[in-house]
Amino acid sequence: MAQYVPLKKPVHQRPVSSHVSAGTKKEWGVPVALVGMIRDQLTVSSWLALGGCLQCLLFLVGGRIAFVPPFFLLFYRVVDAALMTKGWKANPAVEDVIYNKFAIHYPDAEGKYGGKTANKDIVVFHIGARNFHPMGMFAPGFKGIGDFFDGMVKDAEKRSEEYGLMGVTSYNVVGESSTSSETMTVMFFENLEGLHKFAHDPLHREAWNWWNKNLDKLKHISIWHEVFRCPAGNWEGIYVNSHPRGLAATTVPLTLEKDNEALGVKAGEKVHCYPIVDARRGPLKTSAGRLSATGSDAKEHEKYSDDPYENYGRLNAV
Known part of the structure; x- marks a missing residue:
């Protein structure tokens, strides 16, 4: 059975998402999220x-x-x-950049990284919004919808195990317009039940009711969402010289029954484990190999020239 090398050690406190940290990280004393919004x-x-x-x-x-x-x-x-x-x-x-070619693989109940690739069911939730009003961030309702969404994400992160929320990453969609970029947030859940519980939570319902009540006044604001259910074996992710983003920014909670010296975790200790593992060799080396449902032996790249990643990066967890 293939074993994979984790490149990021478990943490005792669940890391906050980039969506939340952008509101606390500051530049010249101003939250970077606000700086980005003003610039846009x-x-x-x-x-x-x-x-x-x-x-x-x-x-x-x-x-x-x-x-x-x-x-x-x-x-x-x-x-x-x-x-x-x-x-x-x-x-x-470049703070927190991992200088390596790495992929996604979740640990088992013992904290071991092995077995088939794409070893977990995942539900991906995309949610986005865009403001078309000429007054931009000062448009009617824009602050309201932003406050509701920020509140829901922060609440979901506090109750992540209740919802099965594994992680959140936010993006600005640039290129279509020179101002008022569309925003998109990607949330990863362990199952549909957790996503639906989040969607029908009282705080989410309050936001729905506010939107429905003011619908005629909010024609300048676009909102949307998409849901993808990805069974085990049918998803993959690959990263090179990257910050933890997307699936790489997710974690799973584990309480081990036995000591795990490789991870530095003792029995009974609760930790949050990253799925970031070395992908320079083995089944994780190719896209087909990372998709275990294909049954690939991950030798698709052997017909090409020498692999530039063979001796690139590091092989230890930090």
Whole structure:
């Protein structure tokens, strides 16, 4: 039976999702989620025009000293980027990046990573929204729907085991419009029962009732969701030099009956295990191999040139 090497150690406290952490992580004292939302409200030309107007006002008030701040800020940004490029300063963008080719495989009840690939039933829930109003984030109802959704996600994470919620990852869908990007959140559940319990929770029902009551006033807001039930053996994920995202950002709770020295977990200790495992060799090396339902022997790549990942990355958990 194939055994896989986990690349991320279990944690005692369930990690919060990127959706929630974006509201607590700050840049210049402002939550990064809010920074991203504000940046998305105007086109590049509008931001340049706004900056030009502010610069004119500063010049009228302070004279030539008004030219100092933009040049100083630009100089700081260039030097900062140069220091990170040379490796003389840590790059915050690569925090938590796993420099390896890794795939998804969930541990069994003993905390062992082995057996058939794609070894768990998964329910994937996509939910998204977009605002078409010319006033952007100040449109009627936009704050209300955002507050409801944030509240539901935070509540679901607190009650993750009750719902069978494994993880949440949020994205902005860019490319269709220069402003007011569509947002999409992907939630992973262990089964449909957990998803339906989440959907019919009182907090979710309150949001439904609010939407239905104000439907005629919210024609400028689009909402949608999709559900995919993925039986074991019929899903896969592969990542290279990536942060934990999507399935890689999920965890499963385990309370082991016996000590597991490989994971550093003692009997009776409750931990949350990541499904991140080395994918440079074995069944996880190819897409067909990661889909155990195909019955592949994972030798599809042997007809190609040397594998660049064979000696790439690390083979230990952090």
